[in-house]
Amino acid sequence: MRRKLAAGNWKMNGGSAELTEIRHLTGVLPDSPPDILICPPATLIDRMRSQIGDAPVALGGQDCHNKKSGAHTGDISAAMLRDAGASYVILGHSERRADHGETDAIVKAKTEAAWAEGLTAIVCVGETETQRDAGQALEVVGAQLADSIPADATVENLVVAYEPVWAIGTGRTPSLEEIAQVHDFMRGALAARFGADAAGGVRLLYGGSVKPGNATEIFAVSNVDGALVGGASLKASDFGAIIAALA
Numbered sequence: 248m249r250r251k252l253a254a255g256n257w258k259m260n261g262g263s264a265e266l267t268e269i270r271h272l273t274g275v276l277p278d279s280p281p282d283i284l285i286c287p288p289a290t291l292i293d294r295m296r297s298q299i300g301d302a303p304v305a306l307g308g309q310d311c312h313n314k315k316s317g318a319h320t321g322d323i324s325a326a327m328l329r330d331a332g333a334s335y336v337i338l339g340h341s342e343r344r345a346d347h348g349e350t351d352a353i354v355k356a357k358t359e360a361a362w363a364e365g366l367t368a369i370v371c372v373g374e375t376e377t378q379r380d381a382g383q384a385l386e387v388v389g390a391q392l393a394d395s396i397p398a399d400a401t402v403e404n405l406v407v408a409y410e411p412v413w414a415i416g417t418g419r420t421p422s423l424e425e426i427a428q429v430h431d432f433m434r435g436a437l438a439a440r441f442g443a444d445a446a447g448g449v450r451l452l453y454g455g456s457v458k459p460g461n462a463t464e465i466f467a468v469s470n471v472d473g474a475l476v477g478g479a480s481l482k483a484s485d486f487g488a489i490i491a492a493l494a
């Protein structure tokens with residue numbers, strides 16, 4: 248049985264003032280919540296840890312370097328994330344792939360670094376609008392899965408997020424049938440590579456314009472085990488409603 252996961256990606260948003268959102272969120276959690284994760288900017292992880300107290304909310308980073316330490320100005324290692332209180336890290340988000348030229352090989356190296364520090368990697372995949380219009384969505388997602396995920400994936404160390412690039416921050420979402428098609432495909436691809444048991448336990452998240460208004464129908468889709476939420480995770484009432492839809 249896969250535990251559902253509601254993951255919030257704050258991206259490059261949030262400072263001291265937004266820490267109050269966490270206090271509001273912990274006040275509206277359902278009695279039996281799914282797994283909850285927030286990935287704030289790295290500058291906030293430590294303070295957010297203090298704000299959360301005993302609430303069942305895990306913290307994660309939004310990226311890490313593939314090296315443990317050294318002369319890499321501006322970068323953060325998986326060990327540093329762990330030291331700050333993170334247990335997850337998002338890797339290969341399309342914004343990193345686009346803004347920083349991250350290739351599948353780089354994502355794979357970062358995933359190995361995350362695993363070496365005991366972090367669970369949320370590896371992101373997803374096609375552009377041009378690729379979808381050309382009928383290449385499954386081919387693109389399949390190649391990203393094959394080339395971004397290292398060989399020793401397990402139920403504990405891997406989560407996969409399907410985020411069609413054209414649905415991120417746009418208010419547009421794929422049809423429920425399209426989400427099901429990609430998620431079923433991903434489950435099959437993972438099973439072919441890692442075996443049915445491991446693949447059957449890896450959580451598959453949908454990401455891209457998830458809101459309180461569409462969360463329930465998306466969470467009912469085959470092989471959707473939760474969501475990676477951007478904009479709506481910044482507001483406690485919205486993220487709380489998405490969490491409730493998953494509970």
Ligand SMILES: O=C[C@H](O)COP(=O)(O)O
Binds near residue numbers: 340418456476477479
């Ligand atoms: O990581 C989160 C995704 O990029 C989705 O962002 P969004 O919910 O703002 O569309």
